[in-house]
Structure formats: C-alpha cells, structure tokens
Amino acid sequence: MFADEIASLRRQGVRSILFQILNFISVVSTALAMWKGLSVLTDTESPVVVVLSGSMEPAFYRGDLLFLSMPSGPLKVGDIPVYKVPGADIPIVHRIIETHDAANGEQLILTKGDNNESDDIALYNGARWMRRSNMVGKVRGYMPYVGYVTIALNDYPKLKYLLLGIMGLSLIFQKE
Template identity: 35%
Template sequence: MEIDFKEIASYVIILIIVLIAAQHLNVVVSGSMEPAFYRGDIVLVEKANFLGINEFDPSAVEVGDVVVYDAAWYDEPVIHRIINITDINGTTMYVIKGDNNDKADPYYVTSDQIQEKVVTFNDNLVIIPKIGYLSLWLRGL
C-alpha cells in the first residue's frame, strides 16, 4: 500500500480550512435581534484577535455595527447592535441593544469587551438561516 502524500496534504488543508471557518460562525441562541436574524440562524463574524491576527479593531466599531461582546450581565457572549457611543471620563463606552429588546443592555461596554463583529456585505449582515437549530438541539438550548 502506497502513501499518497498529496492526497493526505489535501485532506489536511481542507480540515484546516473547515476548522478556521467554524471559528468564524456563531449560532444565534435567542430572538433578541429579530428581525435582523433569528434564533437558529448562523452569523459570520470577524474576530478582534484570531491566533494573533486582528481582523478588525474593536475601538473602531460604529453605531449600527452588530458585535459579539463579553457581557457583565450574562454568562455567554452576547450578539447585539451598537446604538450609541459616548465618552465617560476619557473612556469610550458603547451602548448596545438587541433590535427586538425594549431597553439597551444594562451596562456600558468597553472596546476590550468586544470580541467579534458580524460581517456585512453591501450593508447586509451575512447570515446563514436556520442551520444552527441542530447545534441548539445538541446543546439542549
């Protein structure tokens, strides 16, 4: 039996691409951002720090951007939209809110908390509808 190193290398490359792609997909677990996206949808994200690569600058996000941040009020990362940017004692603070929520999230957010930003293409969020339901079911959510 001969070992085909080209074939093995091609499988390794495909596996690496799949693993990198998987790190840039987030399953939506709630309806807080409806109608922009829904529970069970998958959003494509860019990361503030991916293996030492800064795919975007968290301090350069703008009102209207949808970001994933480490919330002080919730155990899991939250995907919501920046609705205001303000300066408090020399620190830039972000007011963030789910599109489907009545009120903004309970605490200001700093750029250090912003880990990912949902990718847009032609001013539209990049979303893969409904495929995340399997992941939600497997995780018991």
C-alpha cells in the same frame, strides 16, 4: 443485525482498521486546522456563532449562523457586535445604539437587542458601557437557520452521542 459488518471487520485485519482510525484523525485535525486558520484570518477567537434567542428579531432569528471578524477601525451606531459580559459563558449579539470615547482613548459602546424594550446596561454587571475589549467580533454576514443543528445537539445531548457513534461506526465498517 451487525453480523455481516463484524465478519467484514475481522477480514479487514489490524492494518486496515488502523488506516481507518488514522483517516478519522486526519479528518478531525484538518477541521481543527481550518477553524484555527479562519480565526487567524478574521482576528477573532470565534469566527462563527449561532443566535440562541429572539432578542435580535427581525434582523436575526434563533438558529441563524453569524460570521464575525474583528474590525480594525472604530465601531459605529448601527453596527452589530458580539460581546462577552465578564462572568457570563454565552456571548451576546446586539446592535450598537450609542458610542463614547473614554479619556484613555478606548471606545465604549452601549447596545440593545432589536426586539428588546430597553438597552443592555442591566447586562453589563454595573458598568454604564461595554468595553471594546469585551468584543468577540462584528457581524459580517449570516446564514439563516443553519445553526439549528448546533442548538439541537446542545439541547439534546443524547442526539450528539448518537451522531458521534454513528460516525465512528461508519468509519470502522466502511469498505474501501
């Protein structure tokens, strides 16, 4: 099945194989540098997130890719922040339904999913408000359905390893 490719690999020599490995490392490091640069430009640790549930329908659907940035000014009712609840791994994307300024000047927010019956107080681990310091970013734009690739790779880990294997093999057996 791979006899021709293996023979081709043997003919290439060590120098050519090392060049292909270096090329692969260069592609990966460029992608990481671009991600970090985007994080710096948007002032958020995660400038892109994927919607994982239907709680924000019809505004956003499962699989939509959201683009975030950290706003410098105060948030308003109707804004859609992405925030992390302390102790939870997955960030939440919900609309602001109420804001409050604390005595220390910090802005506090109350959120609710567009498709949910009640506000998010139950998600705040006993707090009445979500602190702005828990915010990952504010939604600035989105691309519908593009995030389904990420969802599929997380839901089916074997698919992730299969794709990584195919990419690795294609780099090794690639002809110049």
